Amino acid sequence: MKIRGRALSALPLVLTLAAACSDGGGGDMTGADGMGGGGAGGGAATSFEVILENVTPARDYRVAGVFDTPVGESMPGPLFPEKSFEFRVGALPGDRLSFTTMFGQSNDLFYAPDGAGIALYDEEGTPVSGDVTDQVLLWDAGSEANEEPGAGPNQAPRQDGPDTGAEDPDNTVRLVQDGYTYPAVEEVLQVTVTPEPGNEFTIRITNMSEVGTLMPEGGEPAAVPLSPGLFVVHTMEDPLFTVGQPYPDNGLEAQAEDGNPTMLHAGVMPRAGLTSPVAPGVAVVHGAAAPLFRSGEADRGKGLEMLAEDGNPAALAASLEAEIGGERGISSVQVYNTPVGASMPGPLLPGAKLSFTVTARPGERLSFASMLGQSNDLFFGPSEEGIALFDASGEPVSGDVSDEVSIWDAGTEANQWPGVGPDQAPRQAGPQTGADDPMDNVRSVDDGYLYPPSSQMLKVTITPAR
Incomplete structure (x- = not known):
């Protein structure tokens, strides 16, 4: 729960989140030219529909x-x-x-x-x-x-x-x-x-x-x-x-x-095992690696901690928006927070889907992060390089990319038994209440507890516009 950036007011928990961004949907934050000056450059832009589905089965x-x-x-x-x-x-x-x-x-x-x-x-x-x-x-x-x-x-x-x-x-x-x-x-x-x-x-x-x-x-x-x-x-x-x-x-x-x-x-x-909601998150289209984190390094204090601990993507989205066109090659940032068929922002419960659209040019990749709700500071996301949106020949990628997504530990709060820990979002008294993680670095989760494979909890599908 160590906060490295500026202190923010108390934020709502993942399971009671009423709104994570003002537009109530997948608000797109881009530079003035629509690519923010940070895109890969060559080739025509392609729109992609990204679908996140919570496929966690019922557990006895x-x-x-x-x-x-x-x-x-x-x-x-x-x-x-x-x-x-x-x-x-x-x-x-x-x-x-x-x-x-x-x-x-x-x-x-x-x-x-x-x-x-x-x-x-x-x-x-x-x-x-x-x-x-x-x-x-x-x-x-x-x-x-x-x-x-x-x-x-x-x-x-x-x-x-x-x-x-x-x-x-x-x-x-x-x-x-x-x-x-x-x-x-x-x-x-x-x-x-x-x-x-x-x-x-x-x-x-x-x-x-x-x-x-x-x-x-x-x-x-x-x-x-x-x-x-x-x-x-x-x-x-x-x-x-x-x-x-x-x-x-x-x-x-x-x-x-x-x-x-x-x-x-x-x-x-x-x-047997963990059943969990998936929290609202942040999606980033980028040309350079590691827009959200770098494995083995401490959290940057730009809002990933609040996303991973409390399911609130607002601070991370604002920080990334400020970096559009910068050295990380970020061309667009958006918050996704409203499941398909829902009228209000909220978590992605088992069986539910969430859809948003990104636009990219050849060479650009997709990164995103969403809290694993029944945890202290775990989140779903691809590796620091992100998911390639185009193949080597410049053709748009299409299909199930769930195998490129993992469960990550933000390294900001000590982990407790998944689904029962008193300092986890559904049960904690308020944000930022858990003990600090002594390892203090972002990494693939490896804490001695048992988690289902990411692909058995979150299905991610990418479809280019036709």
Whole structure:
């Protein structure tokens, strides 16, 4: 949030932006000759329609992932007594946690919360903290007939290979009730939730069993290993299975029978992750490179910070307009801010499109920047060179150029978990409220959080006028 240029008055946030420029549309700011004296020069001018489309799909899960490496270990593997799995999630009030991990001494039993999941905030919106083991239950997946726990020849520690036991005559997911004796949940595992800064939580699953937790009649005293597992953060009911229904064909069988969450994870990942609006932005036609930023260098203090942190393109547009005809070869600048079919400026929500027109001559390129709304200071844009509007022979470019667009980090504010950070535009108290980014340079986003590829969030199409 470091401000390098002159101080400006408080600006509206991306999700409440009423107007980013006075014309309410794609206001074009050019030099007196229409090219500002900074164009590439040769060839006739061509008009291009640029369409930005928010193609972010609906998501069932805010977060999804696998826990597979015990704390202190370097390789994935099962969880033995006194060891723990640990993972971190981001969540907002109303979000709940669900997970699965196999009861290792069984045919197809697994631990998980019920269909509601574990609430990560209480009814007042206060983060949950402490032991939540009492919300975890032992389930029968209904995919393989049960044998005595700790003694069955078709159970993971003793079977010749995966998926080798007889089918369960009852193929429904249910609480385990097969006539055998099982230890209480808290004798096998403990689950704790620890709130962290930035609306994040650390989840810890500890194996509490010991040799003798199981005392099978047909075998030796044994502990209960726990398998790697899957976790999701969600608001939906029954995110992974439905009690009383046949076990779903989503990988739950491999998780419950063999302790393998890979298939379950592959199934949930396309339905998990960030959904975000795209903010109004600035488009620039230019002949020289780097009109908006240069990768690896600090923000220039010309308004990119306000665009990237608060979704307001006004200051950047004004700064760029002052550079028309200058050394960066800028020939036109415009703000785009009104989605197709909308009557007022506002963010580009999933499924919506935004269209604007630029005019360029051979040799000129297009750059633009729009905030990724659910972030601290991330924005969509091409590389510093921009997108070529003409090919090597001087013919106008046409088609989908989404692969030339990336998610950039403005380097002005420290990043938080995407979609939940309290200093991100939809949730912050006001503009410029986050902590400074210690790296202090513009770069491709690489902060340890997971983001969909830019092309799976923003589609960019360029069509020359005919």
